[in-house]
Structures are given as C-alpha cells and as structure tokens.
Amino acid sequence: MTYYYRIAQFPQDAKRIHELNYKTFVEEIPQHRPNENGLMVDRFHNENTYVLCLKEEEIIGMIALRSTRPFSLDNKIGQIEDRLADPPKNPVEIRLLAIDSAHRTGRAFFGLMQALVNWCLKAGHDAAVISGTVRELKLYTRMGFVPFAEPVGTEEATYIPMIIVHDTFEQGAAKRLGLPMVNLLPGPVSIAESVQQALGKEPVSHRSPAYAQLLTSTTDMLKELTGANHLQLLQGTGTLANDAVAAQLSRIAGKGLILVNGEFGRRLTDHAKRFGLSFDCSEKDWGKAFCMKQLEDQFQSHHYDWVWFVHLETSTGIVNDLERLTKLAKENGIRVAVDCASSLGTIPVNLTKVDFASSVSGKGLASYAGLSFVCHHAEIEPDETLPRYLDLGLYGMKGGIPFTQSSNLLNALHQSLMNILESPTQHFEHIYLQTQRLREGIAHLGFRLLSAETASNSNVLTIELPPNESSKKLGDDLFLNGFRVHYESEYLTERNWLQLAVMNDVGDVAVERLLDVLKHLKKCRPTCLE
Template sequence: MYWSKIATTEAEFDAIAALNYETFVEEIPQHEPNSARRLIDKFHEENVYLIVYKNTEIVGMVAFRDARPFSLDQKIGDVEKHLDKELCHYLCELRLLAVKKAHRNGRVFTKLATSIYRYSYDKGYSACVISGTVREEKLYTQMGFRQFAPPVGTEEALYLPMVLTREASRGFRERLREQNNIFYPGPVALEKQLEHSTLSHRSEKFQQDLKQMKAQLLNLAQTNVVIPLVGTGTLANDAMLGQLKSEFNEERGLILVNGEFGNRLAKQAKQWGLQIEMMEFGWGQPFELEQIEQKLQLQTYRYMLFVHGETSNSTINPLERLIVLGKRYNIKLCADCISSFGATSFSMANLHYATAVSGKALGTVAGLSFVFCKEAPTNSNAPMYLNLPYYIEKEIPFTLPHNFVMAVNEALNAYPKRFALLQKRIEDVRNSEFASLLVGEAYPMIATIQHLKMAEIIAICGLNGYLLHSASDYLKHRQLAQISTIQPNFEKDFKKISELFHYVKETL
C-alpha cells in the first residue's frame, strides 16, 4: 500500500537523507559524494517533508518551505518579479522531489501529487514554486505546474522555474474531494443526487407522500404522533423545550448529562427559562441509576431530559431503565434521540417527547427534523415556527420540500434490515486495527478512539483522503477522533483505512 505523511521521526529523517543522497548525488550530480551516503539539506530545519511509504518503506519525498529567501530566489532573483501579483500573497517552495528508482510508477507520483494538493491547499498557500528538472517536465505539467522563468542550472542538471497556483490545482482538488472517504456522523454522503421538485406542499400527491413518511416514522419509533420540521436537530430540541415550557412553566425538571450534547440541551433549556436541575456524571460516564433514584426521592420533578445517543463520546444511555424510573415517580421522560434514532431499535412509546433527524443514522439528506409525541400537544406559547400544536392544527403550516420527504421515505424502506447492517459495521470496528484505541462503549452509529498522537493520526488519514470525525473542540481537547458507520460506502472505505492504520501504527 502506498500512503503519505509528514515526516516527524528521526528514522524518517535519516531515510530522507539517504534518498536525498541517492537522487541528488549519485543520480543527479549536484553535490560531492561522502562515505556516510547521506545528504542533509541546507534548509533541513525549515523544511516540512512530505513522504510516501510503500507499506513501511519510504520510497518518495518532497520538501515544503515557506521561509525566504527561497533556493529559487538565489537562482533567478525574487520570484515575485516573474509572477503575477495576486499569486504572491503566501508563497512556498517545493524542493527535493525524489522517488526511489524501483518505485517510479504512476501510483507513487499520483500519491505525491495528491498529497501536495491537499497539504498546500490546507496550509492556504497562494502558489507553490519549484525548480523542476527538465527530464520530468511532462510530469510537472500534468500535475498543474507551468514554467514562469528561463531555465537555470548546468547542462548536466538543468531546471525549469515552475509554479502551481491554487486556480491550476482547482480541478485536481475537486476530484480529490469526490474521492475522500468520510467517517462523519452526519451529514451523510448521498448515493444519488436529490431530484428537484416543484410539487406544492398543498397538493394531494404531497399529502400522500407526507402521510406515508409519517406512518413509516411512527412504525419505526413505535409511538403515536410525529411532527416534521424543516431544520436541524437543535431546532427540534428547541421545539420540544418550548413545549415543555408551556406545559410546566415554573415546575421543576431534571436533566441528565454525560457529554457535549447533554450540555447543549441543558443550555437550550436554560435559554427557554425552564426550571431545570442538572445531574452531571462526567464525560462518557454511565448514568448512576441509584443516584438518580435518590434524587427523585428527595425532590419533586415533573419531567426528566436526557440524550439517548451521546454522540460526543459514543455512549448509548439506558432508555429502558429510565422509563422504569419515570413510571415509578410519575415523571414525563423526554429524550434527544437525534443520533440514536435509526441506529438501534428501540421504542419511544413511553417517551413524552423525543427528537430525531433525517441526516444521521437514517442515512439520508440533512434538513428535516422530527418531534415525536406520546400524545398530541394541545397548547403552547412558543413562537409560531416552534409551536407544536400549531403544526398539528394546520398539518402543513409551512413549506416542506417534497424531495426531502421522498428521500426520507426511501431511506425508511431500508428498515429493519439497516439495524443489522449498522450492528455488523460497529462489530467490524471493534475487531479492527483500531480496537486498541477504542474508548467508551460505542454503539451502532459511532465509535470513539483516543491516542496521545491523535492529531498526527488525523493528519495522516486526511492527507490520504480518509476523513475522521475530529474537528470539534470537544474531541480535540481530549485527543479523540471518531469513526461513524452511517456512510453508504463504509465497508469498502473502512477496509482501506484499516489497512492504512496497520502501517501508520508502526511509524508513530
């Protein structure tokens, strides 16, 4: 397997010096031979080396440097004199592009090129300049470089000053974006594009399709009422909390928190002016049912809120045991099921309210959210767009995109088989190269991994087109990343990232 990374270890720097010597002393005579057969670049301390491995052997490299003067400056004068002004905002120089002779094939050069595009774009460089050997002019041109000044060097080692602009690499980057293998817990990559629909939400056909969607959702949720909204899960939670405010106003509620989204739900509840008390159990820690029951014995609460699938740490919280407590103490139980609905089979029959979305475990387009109700709410002081009784009264009070409704209908046809598919996928993660990194319990939507060098692992995966869920601050601060199972090409993509990680582990 060919893969790339940024060099970080002494072993990698030694291999770079050896390849540097092999290429720029023995093959292209630019430097004097030495007995160590190592060539350390004069800008070594300022270079960022992008290297290509074949399994665990370094077979290719290129060096990035953005400190001035460039090596090319010393040959042709300031490169800005030869370039358009708009290209000179943030320049870097590529040097020491080298590949072992036995590996000079399309796969290595493609890996080098794609890594150059990804790294230079992510760094925000306006353009990259390079002294390209004339013998590889065709290769550089295919990569998007163009000559911008007369050749330099000697007859034995003649070079072309060349530049790669962000604009020139746009087409390559777009193809790379399409080739990325994503492991995000939403939005979901769509296997086919949504068809545009101008069908009115007042038409009979729309009414039929909406009725079908609601019936399928209720069958999956095993409850009585569902209200679709155009918006995110946060919007659905606000609608649920607004309804609780109307029903319970100044009466006390309890919210259970063991992760980022529990904290977010608590913040939303406070913004609604709900009289809630928080029970915090620590990041990813299980709810202590005995402690909760002691709390319920000491205080009177009318409702209890919690996140069922706490995505931030891949924890599935104990719905059935909380239902038992709710019945025992006559408390209305309300749940954020945004990341659990569609991931694992459960019943909402005993939930007063619950929320879900289209664009996560259901595996379809983001844009619709749902509030499920045990009984239809009848009174609310919430603003009109969040007013659940108004939705029930008017049935379709606001525009619902028909193509969203049809996408959800199609996704729901995959159930109940999709439950088994997602369960199989999470078992594959538990038994994979990542097994030793797993933290928390994981459930059939997402797994969390942790490593002291997680930032480097994430960067390596990204450089090779494998995008872990990792950009959120709550993950960065804890050296965490996540692998979600909900994307359509998971099996193929996970097999490839597992192979990559097998070799990455040996180089960390």
C-alpha cells in the same frame, strides 16, 4: 504493493529526508554539489511540512510543502499570481518531490499526490505550484499539473513552473487511483448519489399540493422508522429542534431532571437554562453509563415532571438505555424527552412511549444538514407565549407548513429515507457488523477504546490515546491516507481522543483498509517514541 502516508514528526525522519534529498537532487539531478556525508539539508527545512510515503516502516518518498512567501518559484519567475489568469487565493509550494528509485512507480507518485491534495484541503489551500523536472513532465501532466510559465534552471537541471488545483487533480490522478475519501465523521455524512440528485431537483413552492404530499410522505416514513405518533419538521439544525423541545418543557409546571454523561448532555442544560427551566442535573463521568437503581431512587425521592437526555452521546459513543430509562420514568409518572440526533438511522430507535424526541437529517439519516424534527406523543395546541418558530402547536395547526420551507432539502431527506426503508434490517446490520469489525480490529492493534463494555452497541468508537501520542497527528495522518475521522472538536482535542463514526454503510473493503493503515501508522510510532 501498498503504500502509506504520514506527516514527518519523529526525530529519525529528518535523516531519511536529507538522504532522499541528496540521492535525488545531488546524485540523480545535478542541482547541488556533492558532499562527504551524503546528506542534503534544504534551506527551508524548518519551514517545510513533509508528507512521507512509506512501504511498511521504510520511508521511500516525500513531498515538502511550504506556504511562506516568497516561494522559491517566486524568486525564479516573479510573483506566481502575475503569470496566472485565475490566481489562487491561498497557494502552497511543492518542493523536493523525491521517491527512492527502487519504488519509483506510478502508484507511489499518485499516492503522494492524493496525500498532498488531502493535506491541502485540510489546510485550506486552493492550489499547489511546483518546479517540475522536465524528466518527469509526462508524469506530472498525468497527475493533473498544468504548465504556466517558461522553463527555468540549467541545462542539466531544467524545471517547468506548473500548477495543480483540486478540479484538475480530480480529472487526473484521482481517477487513476480510484480511492475515494472514506467518511467516518458523525456529520456531515456520505451522501448517496440518489440523494444528491434529489437535492438538485427543480424547487417547488412550499404552498403547493406537491410539496404538501412530499411532506406527508416524508413524515410518514419518519413515523414508520421511529414509531412516533406525531412529528413536526423544522428548517434548521438539531439545536433548533432541542430549543423547540425546551419550549414544550417550559409549558410543563414543575421541575425536571437532565442526565449528563457527555458534551451533548451538557448542551441540553444550556437549552434548559436559556428557557429558564427549573431542573436538577444528574452527572456521570464522560462515557460512563447511568445506574438505573440510582436513578430509580432519585425519581422516587424527588418529584420530577420530566427527564431529558441524549440517546447516543456522540462525544463519547455511549448509548444511554432509551427503553429502560423510558420505562423507569413512566413508572414514576415522569415525561420523557430525548435527543436522538446521532442514533436515528444508525441503531433501531423506538419512540412510541417518548413524549418528545429531536433528531436531524444530516447524520444517521444520511441526507444534507438543514432539516430537523421533533416527534411528540400527544397532540400539541398552539401557544402564543412561545416564539413562532418554536411553537410546535402552530406547525400542527398549519399542516406542518407554517413558514417557508425548502423542497430541495425535503426531496433529499425523502430519498434518503426511501433508501433506508427499502431494507431497514439490512441497513442496521451493515452498520453494526462494520462497527464491530472496527471495534475488534482497533482493540487487537492495542488502542484503548473508551467505554468498551457500555458502548458495545454504539456505532461511534472513541479511541483514547496516551499522553505521548497525539490524536491530532494521528487524525491528520489518517486524512492523508483517505479517511475523514472525528478529532478536531474542542471536547475531543482537550482529552486527546479520536473517533470513528459509522453513520451508514462505509463498505467492508474500506473497513479493512482503515485497519491496515492504522496498523502501519501505529507500528512506526513505538520505535519513534522510545
């Protein structure tokens, strides 16, 4: 039997919540007096956040969460922190844990607790406390709750103050559920166990022969993956790598053109402005492809020395045509710079004819954030007019190690590249097939995908929600059900967009489960919005 979870947000949710309250805390546990309407409205109803458990579209269980102090438990035993040896910094109180008796199985209870923990993680809570009924003490203990004070209540309704933190939950309910969180963010991405182990190796000096050998092996694999002639590894994010590219463009006399059809193309213009570059900007609506004929006319009617664009525009999911853009630029004597932060490792990338390309360790390459690199076609001489940290020529002169570098991050990246290059064709095929299955399934469910035609080869899917639905609420509900999706960036929230990014192999089972959850979350919405 499959259960689904969401936050209470629709008008009819309240009545079902009050009914469950009455059945549980009036009829079953005699904590409150009966009434004629069969409803019990909690005194903190307007302060509660309710996590609901559904079977199909029927609400069969709930947990109320309240972070306003004092807790009801504070009023019973005094401030809870005084009873705890290691008090939490930001606790939340669980109240009104109730499941319809027809569905009262361990699976439903544990699923609600998984949704609870997911919600707490997102809201920044480090612990949850509850007055646990003695009737379900064994079940609470199996979930990971630990008693921390003497029982309270009456003889008919006795409760034990209990607390759960993330670690005890992981040792309790999480092991029994066996449903790990599925990561569909464009970053940070899921990290393979072998990469995690590589990160934890004993660090070595960046001046040691062992480090130099590791760096050479890593850069060789990156060159194999990209076809690049030269590559310099930087200690920092993609922002640093793009600053290094801007530094090289500043050495080219003349004017450039920056292509913008999303947030990260827009950010390239900011890099260029900060370096005082002379450039024009060719803008398209977000998610729209560039017209090659228009660009050809622009290249021929203006004298540009360089063009800079994003390969996979993460903010929309569109893939700008790297091969055609590079060919067109070269035919017009224009140097090419490209941001490959989200494309490298997720779709095949050929940089053999690209002058400068930036990318990162923490997205499609499935390692930890903190390393970036710049591929370049020709050798670069050091330039003392540039900041030392951005001088790619200095990196080349120093064998790629001009400054202190982290062997731990390099170990992790090296291992992640080994994982990809073990079978690159299969790696890219898994990402493509899983993305296509999601694309087809989402369209079948009636969701609108941005740039459905022009982004068909993209591994980042952007769902456009109508004004009467909220991308944030849908994203929160998906998180409750075990899926991390992309919806909280400002450029997404202001457009009411939600994204699913397949940055590595998430597994066919996870893809089907996501589509199933989306189907049920969507089925409850039209009824509620009529």
